[in-house]
Amino acid sequence: MNVFELDRSLILDYERFARSFTQIRAADIREQVEEVYQSNRFWPEPLISINPRFERGAAVEQLVSAGTLNPATADIFSINGKPLSLYRHQSQAIAKASTKQSFVVTTGTGSGKSLCFFIPIIDAAIRARAAGDSARTRAIVIYPMNALANSQREEIDKFIKQSGLPEHLRPTFARYTGQESADERERIRHAKPDILLTNFMMLELLMARQNELDRAVVANANGLEFLVLDELHTYRGRQGADVAMLVRRVRDRLCPNHQPVCIGTSATMATEGDDEQRATAIAAVASCLFGTSISTDAVIGESLERATASTLKSRQLGGTLVTAINEDLPAKLDDEALRRHPLAVWCELEIGLLDAQKLSRRAPVTLAAAAHELANHTGCDKARCESQLQAFLMLASRPARERGGDGDRAFLAFKLHRFISGAGHVYVTLRKSGERRVTLDGQKFDPQDRETRLYPTFFCRNCGQEHHPVVLTTEHGAHYVLPRDIDETPLDDPNTTERPGYLAPEPDKDDEFIFKDNLEDFPEDWIEVARGGSLRLRRERKASAPELLIVDHTGKIGTSSRRAWFLPGKFRFCPACKYQPPGQAREINKLAALSEEGRSSATTLLVSSAIHWMNAHPSSLPPRSRKLLGFTDNRQDAALQAGHFNDFLFVALLSVRPKTF
Numbered sequence: 001m002n003v004f005e006l007d008r009s010l011i012l013d014y015e016r017f018a019r020s021f022t023q024i025r026a027a028d029i030r031e032q033v034e035e036v037y038q039s040n041r042f043w044p045e046p047l048i049s050i051n052p053r054f055e056r057g058a059a060v061e062q063l064v065s066a067g068t069l070n071p072a073t074a075d076i077f078s079i080n081g082k083p084l085s086l087y088r089h090q091s092q093a094i095a096k097a098s099t100k101q102s103f104v105v106t107t108g109t110g111s112g113k114s115l116c117f118f119i120p121i122i123d124a125a126i127r128a129r130a131a132g133d134s135a136r137t138r139a140i141v142i143y144p145m146n147a148l149a150n151s152q153r154e155e156i157d158k159f160i161k162q163s164g165l166p167e168h169l170r171p172t173f174a175r176y177t178g179q180e181s182a183d184e185r186e187r188i189r190h191a192k193p194d195i196l197l198t199n200f201m202m203l204e205l206l207m208a209r210q211n212e213l214d215r216a217v218v219a220n221a222n223g224l225e226f227l228v229l230d231e232l233h234t235y236r237g238r239q240g241a242d243v244a245m246l247v248r249r250v251r252d253r254l255c256p257n258h259q260p261v262c263i264g265t266s267a268t269m270a271t272e273g274d275d276e277q278r279a280t281a282i283a284a285v286a287s288c289l290f291g292t293s294i295s296t297d298a299v300i301g302e303s304l305e306r307a308t309a310s311t312l313k314s315r316q317l318g319g320t321l322v323t324a325i326n327e328d329l330p331a332k333l334d335d336e337a338l339r340r341h342p343l344a345v346w347c348e349l350e351i352g353l354l355d356a357q358k359l360s361r362r363a364p365v366t367l368a369a370a371a372h373e374l375a376n377h378t379g380c381d382k383a384r385c386e387s388q389l390q391a392f393l394m395l396a397s398r399p400a401r402e403r404g405g406d407g408d409r410a411f412l413a414f415k416l417h418r419f420i421s422g423a424g425h426v427y428v429t430l431r432k433s434g435e436r437r438v439t440l441d442g443q444k445f446d447p448q449d450r451e452t453r454l455y456p457t458f459f460c461r462n463c464g465q466e467h468h469p470v471v472l473t474t475e476h477g478a479h480y481v482l483p484r485d486i487d488e489t490p491l492d493d494p495n496t497t498e499r500p501g502y503l504a505p506e507p508d509k510d511d512e513f514i515f516k517d518n519l520e521d522f523p524e525d526w527i528e529v530a531r532g533g534s535l536r537l538r539r540e541r542k543a544s545a546p547e548l549l550i551v552d553h554t555g556k557i558g559t560s561s562r563r564a565w566f567l568p569g570k571f572r573f574c575p576a577c578k579y580q581p582p583g584q585a586r587e588i589n590k591l592a593a594l595s596e597e598g599r600s601s602a603t604t605l606l607v608s609s610a611i612h613w614m615n616a617h618p619s620s621l622p623p624r625s626r627k628l629l630g631f632t633d634n635r636q637d638a639a640l641q642a643g644h645f646n647d648f649l650f651v652a653l654l655s656v657r658p659k660t661f
């Protein structure tokens with residue numbers, strides 16, 4: 001699978017979709033908007049970051065020999081009979097927990113943060129069971145999302161099942177998130193599991209509800225030893241305050257006389273400043289949430305190590321790097337060859353890691369920026385650098401067995417970060433056609449012509465005529481037409497001298513522009529037959545009839561030859577084509593902005609485009625890997641998308657499949 005190709009295909013589909021909503025009648029506006037699209041402003045190049053490797057720490061068996069962990073814990077945290085080897089941050093976490101200190105783990109995704117609390121919790125449960133302690137809930141793990149609780153429950157279940165430990169030593173756990181049946185809840189109440197996986201809303205309910213079952217489940221946790229907040233960074237603002245209060249109530253109720261070990265995990269919580277400043281910020285937030293003092297040295301960060309040989313430096317590669325850029329890459333490069341490959345060293349140190357006093361992650365960069373840097377560094381052709389970097393990243397990120405080695409680990413895995421947003425609004429000046437400036441940045445005046453006002457611009461959904469939401473006003477005796485926000489409903493206040501409405505500049509050369517202020521230029525339902533049989537404008541429509549204004553570039557009325565039609569009040573019809581939007585529609589929906597896609601339709605489009613791409617490339621991606629995971633921060637949105645995926649995407653899949661045969 002070529003992720004760069006997928007990215008290009010997504011953006012092409014998205015651009016086609018996003019631009020399909022709006023047509024623009026005026027050639028000068030159309031051309032300038034086209035230029036903006038061509039400049040890649042809306043969908044700039046994606047950013048690349050290389051997944052770093054984490055420094056190794058003590059192996060589980062070493063911690064057993066040192067007495068930090070119970071031997072039975074090593075039986076649980078094993079794969080194929082071999083105890084796990086841990087990352088440095090995981091061993092640090094276990095050391096903290098073994099001395100009953102609270103801590104926060106703040107390391108990147110895929111760094112095994114959950115083992116930082118599950119290993120010490122399970123170890124404590126095993127020790128208690130071995131000592132003949134009675135069953136009770138020793139740890140409560142609070143997740144921000146049920147999906148996390150579900151996936152970690154499965155993970156822990158696998159570890160415990162393969163341990164071969166006798167029943168009485170096996171730690172027990174239960175999910176209590178509100179997804180359980182009444183029977184299951186009853187079972188949990190009597191089983192008194194060692195570990196309870198829940199979410200903060202459910203815990204809140206458990207604490208507050210007075211029925212016998214809930215009270216019993218909470219009472220099982222009397223003497224609580226561990227309190228875990230997973231994904232600490234999600235608890236901000238009012239929700240953060242709620243969770244902080246909940247944690248205090250839980251502690252008061254379940255362990256009033258002793259301090260539980262409080263553990264937080266967080267992927268990204270502070271980005272400003274150096275390590276020390278970040279740790280201080282994280283410690284402050286965690287102390288606030290847990291209601292206990294968590295010091296800076298209890299913030300466990302990530303320790304990174306190099307994938308390539310640590311003796312090789314990117315600036316000392318010399319001619320070998322130039323050769324690696326100019327020669328075609330071999331089809332296969334195993335880990336050993338990559339450890340010393342000049343491009344691997346360069347990519348790891350110039351895109352992935354900053355090699356200062358300690359290794360840290362670099363900020364993500366575009367492929368073009370990386371190629372520019374490589375070309376500067378070597379004097380090689382920039383286009384060649386770009387294509388070679390792309391090819392190299394693709395190769396080094398493949399599983400080892402596809403590169404002539406063993407196993408499915410990538411040598412340098414990377415992420416492509418693609419941000420997609422709508423095109424937003426257009427602002428146009430009132431100068432003559434062809435001299436008008438078009439900008440997409442909301443501001444009052446043309447930045448290159450400070451006297452000339454910019455007007456927000458919307459387009460007729462039928463013919464693409466531009467319309468500016470405006471207000472007619474008087475300043476120092478002069479009349480002006482000034483821009484206004486389209487969402488401000490036009491007021492019909494008789495006491496104000498301001499008149500809101502829309503301004504439709506008359507095109508210079510456009511024979512199809514209908515409105516000349518003749519009776520037949522109005523929509524049919526604006527006209528009635530008078531007593532004498534002649535036609536006339538309906539009386540109640542008169543106040544809404546377009547008025548001809550002469551305006552200049554500052555918005556002043558009556559001083560220039562620029563003709564424009566002022567449409568008083570709500571938008572009722574387009575003078576260019578007579579199109580009437582539904583009267584009850586919101587003003588913003590009567591006309592088209594540059595981008596019309598909502599978040600839901602954008603998501604559906606991107607998902608269907610990705611699925612289509614995956615299935616149109618059957619050879620490069622095995623069918624079992626054609627998966628797509630979506631996240632949303634909004635429940636209503638998730639519910640809506642679920643519906644979309646059920647019918648719309650299923651239909652799309654059905655229609656795509658035949659093409660793959």
Ligand SMILES: [Zn+2]
Nearest residue numbers: 460463574577
């Ligand atoms: Zn129109």
